[in-house]
Amino acid sequence: MLVPRTHSYQAYAKVKGTAVINPIEEKVRCAYDSEASGFIIRHEHSLHELPPCIKVLRSQLELLIIDNNYNLRALPGFLGDFLFLRVLDASYCRIKNVDPRLGCLRRLEHLNLANNQLEYLSFEASRLKSLKKLNVENNNMKVLPGGLLFLQHLKELTLENNPFYDPVEIEGTPDVTLSPCLSSIECVNCCIPTQNYRTFISFHRLCQHVELPFVFHTCSDTCQAQVRDRLDRYNAAQRERREHQ
Numbered sequence: 502m503l504v505p506r507t508h509s510y511q512a513y514a515k516v517k518g519t520a521v522i523n524p525i526e527e528k529v530r531c532a533y534d535s536e537a538s539g540f541i542i543r544h545e546h547s548l549h550e551l552p553p554c555i556k557v558l559r560s561q562l563e564l565l566i567i568d569n570n571y572n573l574r575a576l577p578g579f580l581g582d583f584l585f586l587r588v589l590d591a592s593y594c595r596i597k598n599v600d601p602r603l604g605c606l607r608r609l610e611h612l613n614l615a616n617n618q619l620e621y622l623s624f625e626a627s628r629l630k631s632l633k634k635l636n637v638e639n640n641n642m643k644v645l646p647g648g649l650l651f652l653q654h655l656k657e658l659t660l661e662n663n664p665f666y667d668p669v670e671i672e673g674t675p676d677v678t679l680s681p682c683l684s685s686i687e688c689v690n691c692c693i694p695t696q697n698y699r700t701f702i703s704f705h706r707l708c709q710h711v712e713l714p715f716v717f718h719t720c721s722d723t724c725q726a727q728v729r730d731r732l733d734r735y736n737a738a739q740r741e742r743r744e745h746q
């Protein structure tokens with residue numbers, strides 16, 4: 502259910518001390534005043550970052566389409582406040598970084614980040630509990646976040662044309678040197694945020710894909726052991742499913 506409002510965008514902008522000055526802000530104003538559940542910014546070649554004025558739509562948007570903005574380089578943390586978002590399409594941009602706060606989008610069902618310059622999805626993927634479809638094809642990713650393995654509803658994963666690690670290629674190389682360097686993580690087991698973390702990479706099946714590399718960040722040796730146990734159970738369940746097919 503969306504949060505009811507009593508103020509128009511003009512009243513909101515006045516409170517915030519901002520004025521409507523460009524076409525995107527004008528579109529935001531229209532979307533806000535009409536309580537639109539969808540919003541599109543497309544083919545805006547001068548757009549380097551998402552304008553903060555979009556924040557006013559955080560309690561109403563279920564669909565945000567920002568594809569084909571060829572100079573857009575990041576998905577900002579404030580998108581993590583769009584708690585009703587079900588569809589986010591930021592494909593065909595130049596995105597290198599995704600803010601960890603995107604992990605807060607618990608209603609997100611469809612995330613399309615295809616055709617960008619992503620090296621890693623730096624949010625705790627296990628928190629995207631509603632995710633059904635993820636498209637990250639044509640990026641620069643070598644590993645995937647391990648939390649993806651624990652999403653019950655994920656059924657469609659598109660990831661062609663990424664330079665993913667091959668198990669033979671990385672044999673003997675310490676996992677820590679192969680993992681993305683993050684200043685802090687959220688433990689995939691207990692969800693505690695920490696800067697002092699353990700890392701390991703392991704290969705698993707997911708959706709129609711075989712032997713994909715996943716990286717796991719945990720806060721302690723105990724959590725790491727519990728994740729490894731959980732992965733053993735995951736592999737056993739996958740094997741059982743194949744045997745019954």
Ligand SMILES: [Zn+2]
Pocket residue numbers: 688689690691692693719720721724
């Ligand atoms: Zn932990």
